[in-house]
Amino acid sequence: xxxxxxxxxxxxxxxxxxxxxxxxxxxxxxxxxxxxxxxxxxxxxxxxxxxxxxxxxxxxxxxxxxxxxxxxxxxxxxxxxxxxxxxxxxxxxxxxxxxxxxxxxxxxxxxxxxxxxxxxxxxxxxxxxxxxxxxxxxxxxxxxxxxxxxxxxxxxxxxxxxxxxxxxxxxxxxxxxxxxxxxxxxxxxxxxxxxxxxxxxxxxxxxxxxxxxxxxxxxxxxxxxxxxxxxxxxxxxxxxxxxxxxxxxxxxxxxxxxxxxxxxxxxxxxxxxxxxxxxxxxxxxxxxxxxxxxxxxxxxxxxxxx
Amino acid sequence: xxxxxxxxxxxxxxxxxxxxxxxxxxxxxxxxxxxxxxxxxxxxxxxxxxxxxxxxxxxxxxxxxxxxxxxxxxxxxxxxxxxxxxxxxxxxxxxxxxxxxxxxxxxxxxxxxxxxxxxxxxxxxxxxxxxxxxxxxxxxxxxxxxxxxxxxxxxxxxxxxxxxxxxxxxxxxxxxxxxxxxxxxxxxxxxxxxxxxxxxxxxxxxxxxxxxxxxxxxxxxxxxxxxxxxxxxxxxxxxxxxxxxxxxxxxxxxxxxxxxxxxxxxxxxxxxxxxxxxxxxxxxxxxxxxxxxxxxxxxxxxxxxx
Ligand SMILES: NC(=O)c1ccc[n+]([C@@H]2O[C@H](COP(=O)([O-])OP(=O)(O)OC[C@H]3O[C@@H](n4cnc5c(N)ncnc54)[C@H](OP(=O)(O)O)[C@@H]3O)[C@@H](O)[C@H]2O)c1
Ligand SMILES: NC(=O)c1ccc[n+]([C@@H]2O[C@H](COP(=O)([O-])OP(=O)(O)OC[C@H]3O[C@@H](n4cnc5c(N)ncnc54)[C@H](OP(=O)(O)O)[C@@H]3O)[C@@H](O)[C@H]2O)c1
Numbered sequence: 176x177x178x179x180x181x182x183x184x185x186x187x188x189x190x191x192x193x194x195x196x197x198x199x200x201x202x203x204x205x206x207x208x209x210x211x212x213x214x215x216x217x218x219x220x221x222x223x224x225x226x227x228x229x230x231x232x233x234x235x236x237x238x239x240x241x242x243x244x245x246x247x248x249x250x251x252x253x254x255x256x257x258x259x260x261x262x263x264x265x266x267x268x269x270x271x272x273x274x275x276x277x278x279x280x281x282x283x284x285x286x287x288x289x290x291x292x293x294x295x296x297x298x299x300x301x302x303x304x305x306x307x308x309x310x311x312x313x314x315x316x317x318x319x320x321x322x323x324x325x326x327x328x329x330x331x332x333x334x335x336x337x338x339x340x341x342x343x344x345x346x347x348x349x350x351x352x353x354x355x356x357x358x359x360x361x362x363x364x365x366x367x368x369x370x371x372x373x374x375x376x377x378x379x380x381x382x383x384x385x386x387x388x389x390x391x392x393x394x395x396x397x398x399x400x401x402x403x404x405x406x407x408x409x410x411x412x413x414x415x416x417x418x419x420x421x422x423x424x425x426x427x428x429x430x431x432x433x434x435x436x437x438x439x440x441x442x443x444x445x446x447x448x449x450x451x452x453x454x455x456x457x458x459x460x461x462x463x464x465x466x467x468x469x470x471x472x473x474x475x476x477x478x479x480x481x
Numbered sequence: 482x483x484x485x486x487x488x489x490x491x492x493x494x495x496x497x498x499x500x501x502x503x504x505x506x507x508x509x510x511x512x513x514x515x516x517x518x519x520x521x522x523x524x525x526x527x528x529x530x531x532x533x534x535x536x537x538x539x540x541x542x543x544x545x546x547x548x549x550x551x552x553x554x555x556x557x558x559x560x561x562x563x564x565x566x567x568x569x570x571x572x573x574x575x576x577x578x579x580x581x582x583x584x585x586x587x588x589x590x591x592x593x594x595x596x597x598x599x600x601x602x603x604x605x606x607x608x609x610x611x612x613x614x615x616x617x618x619x620x621x622x623x624x625x626x627x628x629x630x631x632x633x634x635x636x637x638x639x640x641x642x643x644x645x646x647x648x649x650x651x652x653x654x655x656x657x658x659x660x661x662x663x664x665x666x667x668x669x670x671x672x673x674x675x676x677x678x679x680x681x682x683x684x685x686x687x688x689x690x691x692x693x694x695x696x697x698x699x700x701x702x703x704x705x706x707x708x709x710x711x712x713x714x715x716x717x718x719x720x721x722x723x724x725x726x727x728x729x730x731x732x733x734x735x736x737x738x739x740x741x742x743x744x745x746x747x748x749x750x751x752x753x754x755x756x757x758x759x760x761x762x763x764x765x766x767x768x769x770x771x772x773x774x775x776x777x778x779x780x781x782x783x784x785x786x787x
Contacts, residue, residue: 362684367702373739375761378668390767396673398774399705405765408758415746433679440721452714455681459711461696
């Protein structure tokens with residue numbers, strides 16, 4: 176793979192930024208990658224593990240002369256970071272981000288950027304429940320989707336260049352309009368996360384079932400919920416606060432359907448339940464065919480991954 | 482491992498029964514294992530793949546002279562099967578089951594059994610989303626829990642013997658009272674399954690998001706829901722209809738909590754969200770420490786399992 180940007184700056188050095196760094200290095204996609212994180216401890220860790228060619232002590236220093244600047248901080252921190260870096264951006268540079276929400280990030284970031292840079296928002300649909308500079312790995316984006324959400328009037332060239340970078344990091348790339356992105360993600364990610372958090376909270380709260388019982392007997396479905404619900408609280412708080420409308424819409428529909436199924440249980444309507452459960456199987460088959468999961472049974476993953 | 486029963490009969494030849502057979506063979510826990518399934522096609526498949534030492538064409542024939550008979554059919558089918566086998570049971574035999582619900586199974590089965598057999602209900606907390614005679618494998622129960630739910634006045638010996646069988650198949654064994662079992666399972670399995678089914682149904686229903694979008698972008702949380710929601714419709718219909726009370730209680734609490742979180746999103750109460758999400762992380766840590774899952778990030782399981 177050949178070099179796509181001369182210099183890339185990563186602002187924020189957590190799971191996503193560190194995975195980007197290793198993926199960029201794996202394929203030689205950039206001449207130099209600089210990095211900046213807010214906390215001294217994070218910067219120290221980054222230097223210790225060789226994350227970024229150069230870790231800088233200010234965002235302004237990191238973005239100096241960068242051809243691509245990627246904001247890899249929680250959605251709620253994007254605006255402040257945009258303000259901080261704006262004065263130091265090189266004319267003609269591309270600014271992007273990896274935030275899990277797009278409409279709110281565009282509204283928070285775009286107004287602060289100078290006219291002579293291109294803003295190409297992006298969202299890689301890949302993650303784990305871990306965070307921080309040491310959680311990243313080069314393969315995170317392999318065979319996962321990255322959605323680009325170009326703002327109106329962006330020329331083709333910077334979009335194509337960013338697409339090439341994500342493809343070089345192993346991802347498939349799609350383009351989408353911001354509101355549609357936020358709705359799709361509310362369905363496939365944001366609502367499921369809130370639901371998993373809720374169910375885990377209920378289990379924790381139930382006095383008649385001890386925590387150790389919940390933990391011992393988690394294999395039967397609950398385990399997957401706890402993994403989802405172990406994700407970073409700050410990141411997810413920001414996601415929900417910044418994708419309010421779509422998330423609440425999906426949750427509204429969810430409770431409607433849940434009530435209908437509860438009624439079927441209460442009244443003993445086995446046919447309704449059976450029909451509903453049969454319909455949901457088809458989606459699963461689609462996901463396996465699309466290569467986003469394997470058909471191998473999951474019977475408690477062993478310590479072999481990574 | 483030494484032989485624990487002379488002859489074991491498995492009634493129903495799906496995921497659980499076939500896994501039991503391979504696990505019993507792996508450790509040499511029984512002299513002979515007979516099997517029976519309702520459908521001719523299932524019996525043919527079982528014979529073809531060598532599932533059971535002897536596949537019988539009637540339940541009566543399969544249980545003849547058996548020291549242990551295990552009912553491995555959906556919960557709603559237990560009563561009929563109990564009626565069918567009762568006349569042919571050997572005096573002193575143990576009858577057990579693997580149903581995911583215990584109170585209702587006890588009420589359905591116990592009245593039909595002769596006085597000279599021991600009934601020791603059981604529930605292995607292990608499964609996959611697959612079913613049928615070809616889906617089983619010897620390792621399914623390794624390091625998983627099996628809960629025994631002895632009915633009052635059962636002598637110690639048949640319980641201890643069944644415990645030894647499950648331990649020989651790789652499981653840890655606990656004993657529990659039926660109602661408590663049903664409540665614990667409502668929390669760790671039944672409610673999570675219904676919730677996953679519901680969320681997948683909502684996604685499928687949403688006209689503004691296409692199925693192919695849902696499928697392509699499923700990696701971010703939704704994927705785990707679809708796996709859970711791909712489980713057998715008949716089995717799960719029976720579980721909900723037979724664990725009505727506990728499931729509805731947990732779902733009631735779940736909706737309460739979900740409403741509180743929805744309100745926090747609507748009013749922008751980030752602190753409430755952050756606190757809630759922080760609390761749920763602890764449970765996850767407990768599960769990893771208890772060895773019921775791995776800490777390795779799940780970034781789309783590759784086709785390496787099994
Ligand atoms: N994790 C996922 O599954 C996933 C998937 C796709 C997209 N995303 C998005 O990617 C972005 C980063 O997520 P991540 O998982 O990489 O997070 P992470 O591992 O928690 O790292 C976040 C980074 O942002 C920095 N940061 C946090 N708050 C900040 C603030 N107020 N001002 C400046 N810097 C701040 C942190 O610096 P310190 O370490 O110094 O505090 C840290 O370096 C988020 O927008 C998230 O929505 C996440
Ligand atoms: N799957 C799990 O994750 C899991 C985990 C723990 C416990 N369990 C419990 O284990 C039991 C069996 O589940 P499984 O996953 O092994 O199911 P499965 O793979 O679907 O197999 C069910 C077996 O029961 C037979 N059967 C179905 N309906 C019947 C009826 N009305 N009368 C007689 N036989 C009937 C089927 O025969 P045919 O093939 O001939 O139709 C088949 O052999 C259920 O009670 C379930 O609650 C399941």
